[in-house]
Amino acid sequence: MKPEIVRIGPEHLAMLIELFDRIAVDPEARHFHPHPFTPLQAEIRAVYLGPDIYSLMVLRGRATGYGFLRGWEEGYAIPSLGIYIAKERRGTGDARRLMNHLHEVARLRGASHVRLKVHPDNIRAKRLYERIGYQFHSALDRGQCVGLLDLRSGRSIEFVHGRAGPKSYPG
Numbered sequence: 001m002k003p004e005i006v007r008i009g010p011e012h013l014a015m016l017i018e019l020f021d022r023i024a025v026d027p028e029a030r031h032f033h034p035h036p037f038t039p040l041q042a043e044i045r046a047v048y049l050g051p052d053i054y055s056l057m058v059l060r061g062r063a064t065g066y067g068f069l070r071g072w073e074e075g076y077a078i079p080s081l082g083i084y085i086a087k088e089r090r091g092t093g094d095a096r097r098l099m100n101h102l103h104e105v106a107r108l109r110g111a112s113h114v115r116l117k118v119h120p121d122n123i124r125a126k127r128l129y130e131r132i133g134y135q136f137h138s139a140l141d142r143g144q145c146v147g148l149l150d151l152r153s154g155r156s157i158e159f160v161h162g163r164a165g166p167k168s169y170p171g
C-alpha cells in the first residue's frame with residue numbers, strides 16, 4: 001500500500017503535529033531545519049492559504065512524509081524544495097514519489113527550475129537528488145550544497161556566485 005499525497009489543510013493538524021514531534025528528535029534530520037518543528041509551526045502550515053506548497057504523505061491515517069515548495073510567496077520564480085520521509089518509509093521509493101509530485105506541481109505553476117540545499121554530510125539525501133537529476137554547484141552556500149533541477153530538460157542553469165540567478169529562493 002502506498003501513501004497518498006495531500007496538500008496540508010486544517011484537517012491534518014493532529015497528524016502534522018505528531019510528525020513534527022518525530023522530526024524534531026530524529027538524529028537523521030539534524031541537517032533538515034527549514035523551520036522549527038514545533039506545534040506552532042504545524043498550526044501555521046495547517047491554515048496556510050498562500051502560494052507556497054506544503055504537502056503530506058499519509059498512510060493509514062498517519063503522516064509518513066512532509067514536503068514543500070516555498071519561495072513563491074516571497075516573489076521568487078524558482079521555488080526551494082525540502083522533504084522528510086519517516087524512518088519506517090525510507091528506502092521504499094516514497095522520497096522519489098514525493099519529489100516527483102512536487103516537481104510536477106512546480107512545472108504546472110510554470111517554474112523552470114527547482115532549487116534545494118543539502119548538507120554535504122547528508123549523503124543519503126544528496127545521492128537521491130543526484131539520481132533524480134539535480135546538478136550541484138561546486139561552491140557551498142553557508143556550508144550547504146546547492147542543487148538545481150531543470151524541469152524542462154534536466155540541465156542546470158548557470159550559477160551566479162553560487163546562487164541560481166537573482167530569482168531563486170535563497171532558503
Ligand SMILES: CC(C)(COP(=O)(O)OP(=O)(O)OC[C@H]1O[C@@H](n2cnc3c(N)ncnc32)[C@H](O)[C@@H]1OP(=O)(O)O)[C@@H](O)C(=O)NCCC(=O)NCCS
Pocket residue numbers: 028029031032083084085086089090091092093094095096117118119122123124125127128131
Ligand atoms: C533524505 C530522505 C528524504 C531520503 O529518503 P530515503 O527513502 O531515505 O531515500 P532512499 O532510500 O531512496 O535512498 C536514497 C539513496 O541513498 C542511498 N542510501 C540509502 N541509505 C544510505 C546510507 N546509509 N548511506 C549512503 N547512501 C544511502 C540509497 O541506496 C539511494 O541511492 P540509489 O538511488 O543510488 O540507490 C530521507 O532519508 C529523510 O527524510 N532523511 C531525513 C531528512 C532529510 O535529511 N531531508 C533532506 C534534507 S536536504
